[in-house]
Amino acid sequence: MTTIAIVGSGYMGGGIAQVLALAGYDVRIADVSAEIAASSLQRLIAEAGQFAADGLFPEDAVERVTQRITAAESIEAAVVDADFIEEAVPEKIEIKHxxxxxxxxxxxxxxxxxxxxxxxxxxxxxxxxERPERFLGVHFSNPAPFIPGVELIPHEGTDLSLVPFVEEIVAATGKQTAVVKDATGFVLNRLQYALFHEASQIVEEGIASPEDIDTIVRTTFGFRLPFFGPFAIADMAGLDVYAFCYASLQTRWPERFATPASLQELVDAGKYGTKSGAGYLDVPAERTPELVAYRNKAYVAMQKLLDELGPAPIHPAPALEEETAR
Structure with missing residues (x-):
């Protein structure tokens, strides 16, 4: 049995503790004081009850979280005999150090x-x-109970034989891992902030409002992203088409939208994606009909789900009409 300690019992650390407990691990949480850890534990139990009532957690989530998570008196007490420890304190290097x-x-x-x-x-x-060879990044996303992807980030000195151990722990929670190199922003936030940067520039240039940009992202390329990543999308669109679009964008922003070298190399080699049977992902051409059928089915299912859920409660609800009779 693997014993896990989570140091930092706030929103992220608490969510990580919940999914690990539901996966069957014994989890100790710790914070700056025993009182805060104990308070966090009560919050996690109450949240588990609400999530279960909403159909988001198993029906016995409260029992499992109560049995599996304990609040430690101190950081040292939490980690003393743990097999795996996850640090989840605020994103300030001096606090983390x-x-x-x-x-x-x-x-x-x-x-x-x-x-x-x-x-x-x-x-x-x-x-x-101490002994940094046993240390790596294990980056869950917010909200930790419900986002399925986790970045694993070894540094140059990490003992890579430990990565499968961490992968097994994460997989037990039902989440998927991707191992990436240690670079500022890693992958998730480098991509996320690149999109936000371009979106904010479009607003500042007066081309579209934040509301309209969000609509475009949600209903066009963002609609594809639960099923396909950027390379699969490019392969299906046609890498030659991507090259033409880059050339068009370069008429206004030649440096910002310079054609990626990898894209140009593939196009020059006649590798246009799924239609040629070779691209970034080398999907065989004979599988294209199967891929297209999956894509269409997935998009229709996504739209049905969105229709069922209704719009996100971002904007204020319409004001009720005043009664005409008093």
Missing amino acids: ATLARISQAARPDAVIGSNTSTILIASLAEAV
Whole structure:
């Protein structure tokens, strides 16, 4: 059995603790004080009850969370005999350094330590860890109980033989892992902030409002993203088409939208994506009809789900008409 400690019991750390407990792990949570950890535990139990009532967690979630999660008196008490420890304290390097130093001093020498940092270089955090070869990034996304992807980020000194151990823990929660190199922003936030940067520039240029941009993203290319990543989408669209579109964008922004070298190399080699049987992902041409059928079915199912859920409650509800009779 694997014992897990979560240091930092706030929104992210608490959510990670919940899914690990539901996966059958014994989890200890710790925070800056025993009182905060105990309060967080009560919040996690109450949340589990609400999530279960809403059909988001199993019906016995409260029982499982209550049985599996305990609040430790201190960071040291939480990590002392843990097999895996996840640090989830605020995204400030000085706080993380101080916390990771306490964790690594109190933990077993063979305990694996992860950090839920969003953007800080893992190598920079590793400076505070004793035996940094057992340390890596394990980046869950917000909200941790419901977002299925987790970035695993070894630094140059990480013992890579430990990665499968962490992958197994994450897989037990039903989530999917991707192993990426240690670089500022990793993959998730580098892409997310690139999109936000371009969207904010479009607003500042007066081309569209934030509301209209959100509508376009949700209902066009963003609609595809639950099923296909950017390379699969490009392969299906046609890499030659992408090259033409880059050329068009370059008439206004030649540097910002310079054609990626990898794209140009594929197009020059006659590899246009699914229609030629070779592209970024090398999907065989004979599978194209099957892929198209899946795509169409997926998009229709997504629209039905959105229709069932209704619009997100972002904008104020329409005001009720005043009564005409008093």
